[in-house]
Amino acid sequence: MTKIALFGTSADPPTAAHKAIMLWLSNRYDSVAVWASNNPFKSHQTSLEHRHKMLGLLIGEIDTPSQNISLHEELSSSRSLETVEKAKEIWGNEVEFILVIGSDLVSQMPRWYRIRELLQEVELLVVPRLGYEINEGDLEVLKQLGAKVAIADLNAPAVSSTAYRENGDRDALTPPVAEYIYQAQLYACQKAAPSK
Ligand SMILES: Nc1ncnc2c1ncn2[C@@H]1O[C@H](COP(=O)(O)OP(=O)(O)OP(=O)(O)O)[C@@H](O)[C@H]1O
């Protein structure tokens, strides 16, 4: 059966870690669908329109033979269950959806919108994240809610959007995204020209 990886991100801004995750997924799944969305547990600094543009640039940097990563703005929702309903409208029911999350979200996920229904619709793939060890107890809670969980064997760079927003961590960004931020004058505290 066709396997479609679903990877949603706040993308505020999208980072080198998101790029590494997308590349890894593209080598393992038939298609990788990516979108930017709001997260009901966070506030965001930049419009969804800018975040989608930056995500598009990041995807454009990834050179995969299969060219199977695509931006799907229409999947954007703060509720992943609604995203999956939209994905079913696009790809139908005869595909497998793999919902991709970093390990920082494992303990929070039981509080997501209609989580039992969501976990019926997807398989979960957890990407390990430095500083967020995957806790067996947290995984067990998800399994009790119906999750089918796999862990990705991927070491994504230990960067975060927060580290860029709050401390200007340039390692978090790729050059095209840094250039976009500079040109659009986003993230007011980070207005220095990007390093080439
Ligand atoms: N360095 C990373 N390693 C593993 N997973 C990551 C990493 N960065 C982001 N992710 C995962 O990618 C998805 C989107 O991440 P998100 O856009 O929230 O990035 P973030 O850096 O955590 O942002 P913020 O710092 O604003 O919370 C989430 O599932 C998150 O857990």
Ligand SMILES: O=C(O)c1ccc[n+]([C@@H]2O[C@H](COP(=O)([O-])O)[C@@H](O)[C@H]2O)c1
């Ligand atoms: O469905 C929910 O209740 C829910 C709660 C929090 C986060 N999500 C989704 O999880 C994805 C990753 O969120 P984030 O903020 O870590 O990038 C993104 O697509 C969010 O919309 C979904």
